[in-house]
Amino acid sequence: MRNPRSAGAAPALRHGARTLADAPGRGYDGVAKTLHWLVFALMLAQFVVAIAMPPMRRGTVPGTLINLHFSLGIVILLAVALRWLWRIGHPVPLATSELPEWEQKTARAMHALLYALLVVSPILGWAAASAREFAVTLFGLATLPPLVAARSRIGFLAGDVHKVLSWTLFALIGLHILAALYHHFGRRDGVLQRMLPGGRT
Numbered sequence: 001m002r003n004p005r006s007a008g009a010a011p012a013l014r015h016g017a018r019t020l021a022d023a024p025g026r027g028y029d030g031v032a033k034t035l036h037w038l039v040f041a042l043m044l045a046q047f048v049v050a051i052a053m054p055p056m057r058r059g060t061v062p063g064t065l066i067n068l069h070f071s072l073g074i075v076i077l078l079a080v081a082l083r084w085l086w087r088i089g090h091p092v093p094l095a096t097s098e099l100p101e102w103e104q105k106t107a108r109a110m111h112a113l114l115y116a117l118l119v120v121s122p123i124l125g126w127a128a129a130s131a132r133e134f135a136v137t138l139f140g141l142a143t144l145p146p147l148v149a150a151r152s153r154i155g156f157l158a159g160d161v162h163k164v165l166s167w168t169l170f171a172l173i174g175l176h177i178l179a180a181l182y183h184h185f186g187r188r189d190g191v192l193q194r195m196l197p198g199g200r201t
């Protein structure tokens with residue numbers, strides 16, 4: 001009798017050369033993927049807003065774009081915190097675990113750095129907004145408490161660091177995307193499929 005499993009097998013499997021995407025039970029689940037792509041969409045929007053919003057100086061009155069920047073930033077912080085918590089409960093080995101040691105270390109360091117900046121940067125932005133006496137709301141629905149005292153030195157310093165870390169974060173995301181595209185089009189090793197809807201989990 002014909003085995004239904006072998007009928008759907010990928011050509012790579014039939015030739016005995018498993019791709020990483022074909023490794024069973026080792027991938028990202030639906031929640032991890034959804035949160036990954038949600039954060040991507042939010043960061044894309046945040047990138048456009050950060051470029052388009054007016055500079056924040058003494059006497060600036062936050063308009064639509066600045067308020068949108070705050071709201072998007074808080075939603076990103078919440079989504080990344082949720083993603084991180086989910087990751088603790090559902091660990092996934094690196095796709096690169098069968099690749100050279102230096103690649104595994106680089107990938108791990110890059111992912112950790114992305115998580116760290118995605119958490120630290122919005123908190124510093126929130127502190128900067130507090131120092132500038134801007135109300136931080138979630139799309140005007142709820143007002144968040146200030147993180148530091150109005151006009152405090154630490155708050156203004158947080159603003160300077162927030163700017164540097166945020167532009168660094170966007171640059172690292174660019175590198176992360178280039179790495180994913182290199183795996184897909186250069187190596188053709190199934191790393192990108194692991195993060196795509198319908199990819200093996």
Ligand code: HEM
Pocket residue numbers: 036039040041043044087092093094095096107111112114115118173176177180181191192193194195
């Ligand atoms: C805001 C943009 C993005 C951020 C912040 C981000 C962040 C991350 C993080 C933190 C991980 C590690 C997941 C974990 O182990 O928990 C990851 C994995 C991954 N990301 Fe992204 N990502 C972004 C956009 C993209 C894009 C646009 C692509 C594809 C072109 C992509 C492809 C991947 C792939 C394939 C993995 C899995 C790598 C592996 O299993 O080793 N990411 N991403």
Ligand code: HEM
Pocket residue numbers: 046050055056069070071072073074076077118121122123124125126127128129132136156158159160162163166167169
């Ligand atoms: C991951 C989320 C965030 C990213 C990527 C981000 C990105 C940026 C960038 C790139 C700038 C500099 C814009 C420029 O060069 O003119 C900036 C400035 C600023 N952001 Fe954010 N931001 C985020 C979250 C937040 C949050 C949550 C808040 C407040 C609740 C916030 C408040 C501010 C403030 C107050 C400034 C001006 C800083 C200063 O000049 O002192 N940001 N942000």
